[in-house]
Amino acid sequence: MQSNRMKLYEFSLNCIRSKEMTSTQPKTILRMNDVLALTGIRSRxxxxxxxxxxxxxxxxxxxxxxxGWLENDISDWIDSRPRRSYQKQG
Structure with missing residues (x-):
C-alpha cells in the first residue's frame, strides 16, 4: 500500500508531464541586443x-x-508590420 506522500508525488509528476505535453513551446526571453538584431531597428x-x-x-x-521581451511578442510584431510593394501603379 502506497503512502499518501507517494500518491501526492505521483499525482504531481503526472500534472507536470501533462502540462509539458500540452504546452507548444517554452517561452523564450530576448534581451535588447537580440530585439535590435531581429527587428532591424538600429537604436535603443x-x-x-x-x-x-x-x-x-x-x-x-x-x-x-x-x-526582456517574449520572442512570440516580437515575432508577432514583425509579422504585423505592413509589407512594402514596389509594383507600378496606374
Missing amino acids: TTIWRRLRAGSFPAPVDLGYGQI
Missing part, C-alpha cells in the same frame, strides 16, 4: 520611443532592473 532609443507611443510590445520585468 527608437525602441523606447515606440514603446511609449504604444507601437511596440511591452517588455517583461526580469527583476533586479533587467527586462
Whole structure:
C-alpha cells in the first residue's frame, strides 16, 4: 500500500508531464541586443520611443532592473508590420 506522500508525488509528476505535453513551446526571453538584431531597428532609443507611443510590445520585468521581451511578442510584431510593394501603379 502506497503512502499518501507517494500518491501526492505521483499525482504531481503526472500534472507536470501533462502540462509539458500540452504546452507548444517554452517561452523564450530576448534581451535588447537580440530585439535590435531581429527587428532591424538600429537604436535603443527608437525602441523606447515606440514603446511609449504604444507601437511596440511591452517588455517583461526580469527583476533586479533587467527586462526582456517574449520572442512570440516580437515575432508577432514583425509579422504585423505592413509589407512594402514596389509594383507600378496606374
